[in-house]
Amino acid sequence: MRRISVFGATGSVGESTFDLLMHAGGPASFDTVALTGGRNVQRLAQMAVALKAKLAVTAHDDCYEPLRLALSGTGIHVAAGTSAILDAADAPTDWVMSAIVGAAGLEPGLRALQQGATLALANKESLVTAGQLLMATAAAHGARILPVDSEHSAIFQALVGEDISAVDRIILTASGGALRDWPADRLAIAKVTDALAHPNWSMGARITIDSASMFNKALEVIETREFFDVDPDQIEVIIHPESIIHSMVGYRDGAIMAHLGSPDMRHPIGYALNWPVRAPLPVARIDFAALGRLTFQSPDESRYPALRLAREVMALRGLSGAALNAAKEIALDHFMDGRIGFLDMAAVVDATVSQLSAETRLGTAATAIEDVRAMDHLARIRATEHAIKRQLR
Amino acid sequence: MRRISVFGATGSVGESTFDLLMHAGGPASFDTVALTGGRNVQRLAQMAVALKAKLAVTAHDDCYEPLRLALSGTGIHVAAGTSAILDAADAPTDWVMSAIVGAAGLEPGLRALQQGATLALANKESLVTAGQLLMATAAAHGARILPVDSEHSAIFQALVGEDISAVDRIILTASGGALRDWPADRLAIAKVTDALAHPNWSMGARITIDSASMFNKALEVIETREFFDVDPDQIEVIIHPESIIHSMVGYRDGAIMAHLGSPDMRHPIGYALNWPVRAPLPVARIDFAALGRLTFQSPDESRYPALRLAREVMALRGLSGAALNAAKEIALDHFMDGRIGFLDMAAVVDATVSQLSAETRLGTAATAIEDVRAMDHLARIRATEHAIKRQLR
Numbered sequence: 001m002r003r004i005s006v007f008g009a010t011g012s013v014g015e016s017t018f019d020l021l022m023h024a025g026g027p028a029s030f031d032t033v034a035l036t037g038g039r040n041v042q043r044l045a046q047m048a049v050a051l052k053a054k055l056a057v058t059a060h061d062d063c064y065e066p067l068r069l070a071l072s073g074t075g076i077h078v079a080a081g082t083s084a085i086l087d088a089a090d091a092p093t094d095w096v097m098s099a100i101v102g103a104a105g106l107e108p109g110l111r112a113l114q115q116g117a118t119l120a121l122a123n124k125e126s127l128v129t130a131g132q133l134l135m136a137t138a139a140a141h142g143a144r145i146l147p148v149d150s151e152h153s154a155i156f157q158a159l160v161g162e163d164i165s166a167v168d169r170i171i172l173t174a175s176g177g178a179l180r181d182w183p184a185d186r187l188a189i190a191k192v193t194d195a196l197a198h199p200n201w202s203m204g205a206r207i208t209i210d211s212a213s214m215f216n217k218a219l220e221v222i223e224t225r226e227f228f229d230v231d232p233d234q235i236e237v238i239i240h241p242e243s244i245i246h247s248m249v250g251y252r253d254g255a256i257m258a259h260l261g262s263p264d265m266r267h268p269i270g271y272a273l274n275w276p277v278r279a280p281l282p283v284a285r286i287d288f289a290a291l292g293r294l295t296f297q298s299p300d301e302s303r304y305p306a307l308r309l310a311r312e313v314m315a316l317r318g319l320s321g322a323a324l325n326a327a328k329e330i331a332l333d334h335f336m337d338g339r340i341g342f343l344d345m346a347a348v349v350d351a352t353v354s355q356l357s358a359e360t361r362l363g364t365a366a367t368a369i370e371d372v373r374a375m376d377h378l379a380r381i382r383a384t385e386h387a388i389k390r391q392l393r
Numbered sequence: 394m395r396r397i398s399v400f401g402a403t404g405s406v407g408e409s410t411f412d413l414l415m416h417a418g419g420p421a422s423f424d425t426v427a428l429t430g431g432r433n434v435q436r437l438a439q440m441a442v443a444l445k446a447k448l449a450v451t452a453h454d455d456c457y458e459p460l461r462l463a464l465s466g467t468g469i470h471v472a473a474g475t476s477a478i479l480d481a482a483d484a485p486t487d488w489v490m491s492a493i494v495g496a497a498g499l500e501p502g503l504r505a506l507q508q509g510a511t512l513a514l515a516n517k518e519s520l521v522t523a524g525q526l527l528m529a530t531a532a533a534h535g536a537r538i539l540p541v542d543s544e545h546s547a548i549f550q551a552l553v554g555e556d557i558s559a560v561d562r563i564i565l566t567a568s569g570g571a572l573r574d575w576p577a578d579r580l581a582i583a584k585v586t587d588a589l590a591h592p593n594w595s596m597g598a599r600i601t602i603d604s605a606s607m608f609n610k611a612l613e614v615i616e617t618r619e620f621f622d623v624d625p626d627q628i629e630v631i632i633h634p635e636s637i638i639h640s641m642v643g644y645r646d647g648a649i650m651a652h653l654g655s656p657d658m659r660h661p662i663g664y665a666l667n668w669p670v671r672a673p674l675p676v677a678r679i680d681f682a683a684l685g686r687l688t689f690q691s692p693d694e695s696r697y698p699a700l701r702l703a704r705e706v707m708a709l710r711g712l713s714g715a716a717l718n719a720a721k722e723i724a725l726d727h728f729m730d731g732r733i734g735f736l737d738m739a740a741v742v743d744a745t746v747s748q749l750s751a752e753t754r755l756g757t758a759a760t761a762i763e764d765v766r767a768m769d770h771l772a773r774i775r776a777t778e779h780a781i782k783r784q785l786r
Contacts (some may be wrong), residue, residue: 037419130699157648161554166671171681238681248653253663255550260649270646278559283647288564288631289691298682 001031005117006087008099008106008170010037010044012204013122013148016265017097018047020273023282024260027052034088036100037062045070052076055091057084059104067345085113091156095273098123101204102329103376106130106177113143120272123150128219130324130372146272147227151220153268154246154259155228162251168249170224173240174299175200177212178201179342180241184303190342192335199244200263203320206332213345215328216298218310222321225314232314237307239297244286262286305346318363319375325380327352327386334387344390345362394424397586398481398510400501401492403430405597406515406541409658410490411440412667416503416675420445427481429493429501429746438463445469448484450477454499477503488666490541491516494597495722496769499523500762506536511667515541521612522715523765524619525758539665540620544613546661547652548621555644562643563617566633567692570605573634577696583735585728591602599725606738607692608721611703615714618707625707630700632690637679662668666755698739704748711756712768719772720745720779727780737783745776 004021006114008014014037015030021030032051037044041063048056048071055077058067064080077388079087082104089096090256096112097120098105105123110130113118114137121127127136138145147153151172178197179190190257195212196205203211208215217237232295246257246267261267262284295323301308306328313320330352340348356362366372401407407430414423415752430437434456441449448470453644457473464471472480475497475653482489482504484521490513491498502538503523505512507530514520519527531538540546544565552560554679571590572583588605589598595603603609610630617628639660641651652661655677663674688708694701699721706713723745724738733741749755749772 157650162669168678201506227621240681245651250678251671253667253671253674254654254657254660254678255664255671256653256679258638258651258653260651261647264647267647271648274646278556278646278648281646285561285643285647286649288633288689291689293686293688295686296681313408 001029002095003031003033003093004095005032005090005091005112006096006097007032007036007085008034008097008101008105008123009047010040010066011099011101013265013269014097015130016269017099017273018051020266020270020281021051024273024279026050033091033093035087041070048076051073055079055088057088059085064117064210070081072215082349085089090115093117093175095314096120097269097272098126099148101127101206103326106372110134110137110369112132113137113145114141116141116143116146118146120146120148120269121143122269124149124219124223125325127223127226128325129376130366130369131222131321132317133230133367133369133372146275147223148268148272149220149223150268151247152223152227153271155249156223157259157271158247158249158257159228162249162257164228164230166251166253167230167234167249168252169234170228170230171236171237171238171246171248171256172217172224172248173243174217174237175211175243176216176239176241176297176299177214178208179212182238184300187303188341188343192338194368195342205309205336209332209335213342214304214306215332215345215349217304218306219325221310222324232311235314237299239299239302240294240295241297242291244294246292303321305350309346309349312353318361318365319371320357320362322366322372322375323353323356323362323379324349326376327383330380330383330388334391339391340387344387348383348386348390351386352379355382368389394422396424396477396486397488398425398427398484398486398505399490399492400429400478401490401494401498401516402428402440404494406492406658406662407490409662410456410492410666411444411628413505413663413674414612415445417672419667426484426486428730429481430480434460434463441469441727442467448472448481450481451718452478458590474562474741482671483508486510488690489513490662490665491519492541494599496522496719496766498764503527503530503762506530506538507534509534509536511539513539513541513662515662517542517612517616519588519716520616520619522769523759523762524616524714525710526760526762526765528619528622538620538634539668540616541661542613542616543656543658543661544640545616545620546664548617548642549653550664551640551642551650552621554757555642555650557621559622559644559646560623560627560642561645563621564629564631564641565610565613565617565637566605566638566640567607567610567630568636569632569634569692570607570689571601572605572630577693580696580755581734581736586730588735598729602725602729603721606735608725608738608742608744609699611699612718614700614703615636615717627702628707629746630692632692632727635684635687636685637684698743699712702739702742705746709750709756711754712756712764713750713755715759715765715768716746716749716755716772717742719769720776722774723776724780729782732784733780737780741776741779741783744779745772748775748779
């Protein structure tokens, strides 16, 4: 029986993963090694019991006792804290879902690769902040990474049986987010509640705002560059409000292979869970006549400076992705707290990356996770400074 | 150097094939064994000279002399007549384009398969009239068939690296043809010139009218059933006026893989020519923002009785495809001659298939090409009778 672990089990991707695991037979089909979560220990405990996990870990030391209580008598081991999460990533397993949100997701994924496990990668930050390190680690240990973003899963699927050298372009689709149809001159006054009204995907608050600012797409562009090792010039973004085409690969013979599906994260999660087999999934079938139309718009880089910043990061590589990601997190915090405006987020990131480019050798690749952590730390300091300056203006 | 032959070189698909062969280096890249054509002997001779073919054959005995004159002194062998075409199909070669239009295209294709050549199949009638015979011949001789319709090439490409048993549905796109937006109650009075005004594809007159009546799509549905060996219930048709999505394959995990491209026959021809490699092709790149939208409509089977007839043929199999195809050809002749109306075509085909179903064992598969010829012949007689009855009403 295949051994699996899920990191970030109680988040949005983790819940969908749990749903698919239970749909596919739960403990009768999978040997669940470890489940990890955050503060929602009741849900983590429920999942651990349902999947008959060997180990349940909460990231927070102060959540240990509630988790222990919730699982007492079940025989499921309980642990808490960052190092316990990393220990869980060392526990032998075959398949790991990396669905922890943020920079904390990087190290468990690296450890899973180091033990040669297949890594289903939903943690966006891993490839953005440490793409070269992650890919090199996978190669060194003969481990495989399967993308779990809908866009990258679509690209991966459009490459099945094909030769990457025949690829002409990769076209990432973007919904355009909640503010897509706002006049450009009103974006500056967009509030958090405005940016949260995403038309298609039901996701966490942070990623929904990143979708409105296109920082989410900027991260995905960088991920695409790192994961598929294509030239940055080969990566395009097109706004596709219906989110039915999840992304496309264009080949040098003019053919474009596209992956279409309902906007449901169980598509890419299920693909990564069952790969290389396509197993039946509990997702909606598309009715094209009912759908009626699929539309496309060119993304205006003046409206979405995040896309321009992604191109700068792809040109620099090295630790610039770590800088962009950290600065974006800080800018997002400040926007969500109402301290800076919607357009200030890109300005803060831009100023941070520019400053770090002058201050550090931003284009030098990380050789170890400590390099990524150091750049993440410095970028957060610089971004905070820039955000405060914007706030005080 | 790969040996190639092109049957039906001077037609629309033949011209595009010639264009791609010359684009890929012409006689420097291919060893051209045979080119065949019809009455356009000057063009056939030009092509034979350009490709340094060993043999040029016209289907018409009375065209022998003009072809011989046009090629005198070139060292290119010249022949004429049906049996010369079949002899050309026996000449050892590696890759054969079967682009002869109509029932005459079946036997050269079968002979190419019998010698183990790869058959690029543009002749629609082959799979419709003798699908089981054709596939069995390919299997018996270890020969491969590559589809050259844009729809079947799209399906073939969407199946690359995938397991056919994971297919849930195949969705053929249809432009809807020239009369797509006509009110249903005016279709009866549609003239040949009306049906010839195809919005996207530049094709021969007969196939353009077949597109307006959806008989072209009906043939393609039957071809899909025979070539990919899927259940008829798995085959869907959706009207997609822009002809950008060339067809789609839906898998049981909900994923739909689609092939998109400009409406240009050099897509499927080039794919079949270069398979399994994707070589650069001189086709237009798609600009999705300029395109703006892709639309879909449900095909109304009351408006397009050809689709219902295709389902009847798929249920019957055997020689019913040969009957439908022959009856359609006769009905089309009568419509193009102004003797019956647009809607009478489907009525003639329906009456012919029904009558032959009562008169013969229509569901029995052909074991030899003679069976197909006999059914073709009888169906033409019956269809002519029904067409005349309609004309005299």
